[in-house]
Amino acid sequence: MATYAIGDIQGCYDELQSLLETIAFSETDQLWLAGDLVNRGPKSLETIRFLYSIRDRVTVTLGNHDLHMLAVYSGAIRPKRSDTFHDLLKAPEAKQLMKWLRGQPLLITDKQLGFTMVHAGIPPQWSLEKAHKRAKEVETVLQSTLGSEFFKRMYGNQPACWSGKLEGFDRLRTITNYFTRMRFCDSKGRMEFSAKGTLASQPTGFLPWFSHEGKTLQESRVIFGHWAALEGRADRHNVFAIDTGCVWGNKLTALRLEDQQLFTVNSKMRYGN
Incomplete structure (x- = not known):
C-alpha cells in the first residue's frame, strides 16, 4: 500500500x-489530490466521475477552481467565458458529484505519514492546530444551508491579513484565500495577490508563504499545488510543490509520501490560456 499526492x-x-x-x-493505494481538479482542461466531467468512482481511496483538498465551479453550480455567480466545466454542471449525476466535492476539506494531515496537504498555502502565524480549526470554520459553512451565501461573498482580496477580530464573511473569505489562493505574503501573513509568476516576480516586502519560519512548517511536512510557475521547486526540504502545470502543457506529478519519490507524465497539449 502506498499514498500518492497528485498536483x-x-x-x-x-x-x-x-x-x-x-x-x-x-x-490498496490511496490518492491525495491537491485541489483544482477541474477547469481549463478539457475533461472535468470525466475527471470527477472517475474520482467519485474510487472515492473511498481519494482524499481531496479543495482548490480555488473547485470552489469557483461549486459557486457557479449553486447559482451564486455566473460562469466565466474561460470556464470549461459546463458539461459537468449539466451531467445527469451533477447533484451527486457536487455534493461529494462540496464535502471535501481545505486541509488534511496524516500524523503517521507526517504530511499535511493544502491547495495553496498556510499563513506563517498559524500552528497546525489553528490551521485545522480555521479550515473547519469554512468547511462547516460550505456544507450548510449558508453555503450559497458564502459563495456570493467568497470573492475578493480583502481583508488581506488575518486577525482574530475578523467576523462573518470577511473572516471566512480571508481563511479561504490563505488555503486556496495565497502565493506571496509577509511575515505577518499579509497576502499579495498580483504576483503569480516565478520567485523572481516576488514583490518588495513579500516572500513565498513557505519561505517564512511558519509554525506549521515546524510541525509537519507540507504538500501544496496552485503555483505552476514554481515547476515543482520550493526552497525548503520539508515543503513539496506538486503543481507542475499539466494544463499549461508541462507535466502532471505524483509524490509517493512513503519515500518522497516523484513520478511525472507529460501533458498531451497546452489546454490553458
Whole structure:
C-alpha cells in the first residue's frame, strides 16, 4: 500500500490516467489530490466521475477552481467565458458529484505519514492546530444551508491579513484565500495577490508563504499545488510543490509520501490560456 499526492489535474483526465498507469496505482493505494481538479482542461466531467468512482481511496483538498465551479453550480455567480466545466454542471449525476466535492476539506494531515496537504498555502502565524480549526470554520459553512451565501461573498482580496477580530464573511473569505489562493505574503501573513509568476516576480516586502519560519512548517511536512510557475521547486526540504502545470502543457506529478519519490507524465497539449 502506498499514498500518492497528485498536483492540480484541472480536467486533464487523460494525463491522470497515464500517471496512474505509471505509478501502477492499485486497489490498496490511496490518492491525495491537491485541489483544482477541474477547469481549463478539457475533461472535468470525466475527471470527477472517475474520482467519485474510487472515492473511498481519494482524499481531496479543495482548490480555488473547485470552489469557483461549486459557486457557479449553486447559482451564486455566473460562469466565466474561460470556464470549461459546463458539461459537468449539466451531467445527469451533477447533484451527486457536487455534493461529494462540496464535502471535501481545505486541509488534511496524516500524523503517521507526517504530511499535511493544502491547495495553496498556510499563513506563517498559524500552528497546525489553528490551521485545522480555521479550515473547519469554512468547511462547516460550505456544507450548510449558508453555503450559497458564502459563495456570493467568497470573492475578493480583502481583508488581506488575518486577525482574530475578523467576523462573518470577511473572516471566512480571508481563511479561504490563505488555503486556496495565497502565493506571496509577509511575515505577518499579509497576502499579495498580483504576483503569480516565478520567485523572481516576488514583490518588495513579500516572500513565498513557505519561505517564512511558519509554525506549521515546524510541525509537519507540507504538500501544496496552485503555483505552476514554481515547476515543482520550493526552497525548503520539508515543503513539496506538486503543481507542475499539466494544463499549461508541462507535466502532471505524483509524490509517493512513503519515500518522497516523484513520478511525472507529460501533458498531451497546452489546454490553458
